[in-house]
Amino acid sequence: MDIFRDHLLTWIIFSPLLGLVPLFLFPSGREKQLKGVVLALSLIPLGFSLWLFASFQGTGAYEFQEMVPWMRGYQAAYQVGVDGFSLLLICLTTFLLPLVLLATWNDVHRNVKGYLFFFLLLETGILGVFSALDLLLFYVFWEAALIPMYFLIGIWGGEERIYASIKFVLYTMVGSLLMLVAILYLYFAAGHSFYWGDMAALHLPRMTQIVLFAAFGLAFAIKVPLFPFHTWLPDAHVQAPTGGSVILAGVLLKMGTYGFARFAIPFFPEAVRALGPLLAVLSVIGIVYGALVSMVQVDMKKLVAYSSVSHLGFVVLGLFSLNAQGVSGATLQMINHGLSTGGLFFLVGMLYERRHTKLIADFGGLATSMPLYSTCFFIMLFSSIALPGTNGFIGEFLILLGSYQTHPILTTVATSGVIFAAIYMLWMAQRVFLGKVTPKNQNIADLSLREGVVLLPIIVLIFWIGFAPGFLLDKINPTTEVFLKTKTEKISIPPSPVTGEGRGEGGDTN
């Protein structure tokens, strides 16, 4: 067992690739069996990450660290570790992937092998992003997560998939290239080290910090997406296949918010002090804007996509509140959004499989013909509009409570989001589920057992987190404390650009 325990994180990151083996072994034409085997194998990373979750101490520092030199000449290393922020995102990723595979059982017929291949690659990429402590490694994983999604949208997407996938890639590429430049600058400033700790220990001049923060921030803001960098998201979501949408909303977007929490904020405290309020303003605009634009959508998937803009605005607002409730709430809300919005995308996908349309106007009275489905949908919906008792409330309440202490006026505007969320969600629900059932929706099949199995774990978590979120908050809180403490300590020390030199040599001995 030691071989697993000592390298648990590495096992988690790369065990999804085990699923590639049957792809090579299975003859074509046996898609069902292939899917079954890959699904079973996808439980392995889930098992590992549950193990990780259980044995995570919650000290606030990085745990399960591993370090193997990679490019010696450049002091780049394969260095990974988890803290409270990344732990939960890793678990969310490995939790959602089996569900995605199960949900799209009948969805994909064309080139199933390729579809599975890209999903497994995507999972490894995302897991790598959430555990890398070496910024070069991080960048590699960051891009590695981008490419599979490009193919997933571009090949298995809807009518305008090419446009959407290219828009997605170019948009995100612009941001990540600037980030690469910033990483390289930090590499030299830290005395030739890509290690997170060396970069976080730097004391850069204020202006430098602001420029670098802008470069990192742009990459993350596009990924989140923060208003006004959000227009790739609705197109990508509407065109992506169901599984792609779930992963996109569930975890891919969190790479942006995670980036802020892991890199942009700890690296550049001065810049955060200068630009933090601006980001808070953008996130609040996003909250209200996303909600208002959601309200007028005619396509269910687009509505959920714009609601993501609104929800992730809350997360960013929480992060930039820079206080305990805001930051912990934001971290929790990343998970919550993955569950409830992921769940909504699953549900919209199930409807699409039946009716081959996502237009709200094509539905009506589904509550009569699909009682189970409607029940599940309403649970996800109320989780999404943050009703107390569901997970969404815990996250939103903590975020708003936290950010009220730093930005009372902005938070007041953000809180109006609770009204708008109710409006767009319930209006949609009314048009889709209530009223007389229209002829075309009369004989539509209710949830199958397979679909029920997909939704049930999400629903359990929605209520579990809603009533007793302690099992997650206890993991997050120590990291939040460290996050806030390092920040305040760094602000109190006057910036001195020279100190970076010495630490790089320390990195040499690795």
Add this chain to the structure above:
Amino acid sequence: MEQLVFGLPLGFFAALIPALPLVGALCNGLIALICRNQRRDVPVALVSVIGVGFPVLAFIVVVVMAQIFWNPATGFATAPLWDWMNVGALRVPVSFHIDRLSLVMCLVVTGVGSLIHFYSIGYMGEDPGYARYFTFLNLFLFAMLMLVLGANLPLLFLGWEGVGLCSYFLISFWFTDLEKAVAGKKAFIVNRIGDFGFLLGIFLLYSHLAAKGGDTGGGMLSFETLQASRGNLYLIATPVALLLFLGAVGKSAQIPLYIWLPDAMAGPTPVSALIHAATMVTAGVYMIARLHFIYTLSPLAMQVVATVGVTTAFFAAVIALAQTDIKKVLAYSTISQLGFMFLALGVGAFSAAIFHLVTHAFFKACLFLVAGSVIHSMHGEQDMWKMGGLRHKMKITFLTALCAVLAIAGIVPFAGFFSKDAILWQTFATGHKILWAFGLATAGMTAFYMGRFLALTFLGSSRLDPEHKHHLHESPFWMTIPLVCLALLSLVGGWVGVPEALKGNDLWLHWFAPLFPYEEFYLLLEKKGHGWELILSALTLLVSFHLGLFALILYGQKPRLMAKWVEERIAWVNRLALQKFYVDEIYQALIIRPVRWFSETVLWQFYDRKVVDGLAVHGTAETVGLLSRVFALLQNGSIQSYVLFFIIGVVIVMGALIF
């Protein structure tokens, strides 16, 4: 310091109260889903036993608890169960706060609630959604009990939103009728506007207290800690009180957010009785009474509460005068009576407000169940002009209606007399003469429209269609038993608060005196003396009695006479009142349409698609594309032009070198 009851911790019993209906809801929910999925018939008997049994069990637990709290020394107890949200300095446990106030509320919620559940067996018996109905009704009790038992503001908010959720599902219970679905949505959204204020109130309170520190154990937002740190709240008392009041305005349907309640009548009538008369809509009153120590810090907030209350009471009574739908009359009457409660809160008469809350729960629930009984018997007909003379065929319903009408009109010795009198007297005694005058006028109008209600429905000669007349019948005993119980409560319910001026011992005031310890307030009451109290009582009684009697005679004998007079003289006033002063239409035109237009045209079509996507994104792409086409011209593959470029290049370089 765990308190033991029958050898078990108090927390166990406290948790049992909301947990029992929750179990009921889960069981029935499961049954409902399975039956719908398998297309099987609902096991009516099983659903009824579960649906009614668990609330009754909860009621029994509450009664046991009340016995313990009969002893004034008990004070209050909190029962923490587990941590809900613990982050940094914020500690929010799942914990129950039991004192005399929450016990009174629990008694009403489980007691009246159980009766209405019982009634529902008869009323909803034939409905295909029977199991779903009981699911939400039980779930509602769970949420309402969380609301009144929660030991801190976030937990109260959990219940607050939970009851809103159940209200949404129950108003749109018959969701195939789109109009009813829309009514449910409207209720939820309007309530959310109030919740916006409520949340901000919590945030302001917390951020102020977090800066000062001083958590005494139950978490910063627990009522215990808040009351202990009252001294720190002077600065923010007014904004906090007003923000929380916005929440109460939404939930308790006061001006300007009352518009959802009349529409909420789309739900099944027992739902209107339970949620939109007896319990949920009084949540705002409970909340302010619970936070009395914050409100009393701010005279301005108290003034606002009282003014909004009395304005709503008056305004809604005017609208009720003109309504013809049997349930709409009761809806506006509920809004009006809630206004009375807020008036009481605003002048500091907290125990009187809760008193009226309780008696109102009795007689208004009774009235709604009467309306249900009538509608049931009339096969869905709700227009009072098509009724009349029902007293012959529906004796029990008529007699219970009579009791409830006498109670709401404030006729001695019915319950409403004592509670309304307590409010009006305490308003007057604390020096709010104008508010008192409006209150008196409202009490008069109340008696009048309730007399009209009784006369049009039960008295006079029948105006029924022959077909309806044929089917007319008294309701089954499932329905009449709760009616009789509530009618009796409407009679005797007020006797616990007979004022000393009437040689009573005012148990009610003494029961709550330790909870609302405001010496100045009680001094003011005593200073005025019993003489004044008696005179004002008599005055209110006379006004109500005569106006009520007048309405009875007028609408009983010549129902058309008044209508004709109104038609000829003040038709526009009538139309205005009947159309509810066009408030819905004004909101529609001023807020809803502009916001939707703005979102659709400006934000979505123009900004999102034209500016960001069109200009910025595609603009960039096209500029790059254009540039690449320009540069592509250079790569045209013809040797001659390459040579030409080469020579030009050489010339430029040479030139640069030479000069």
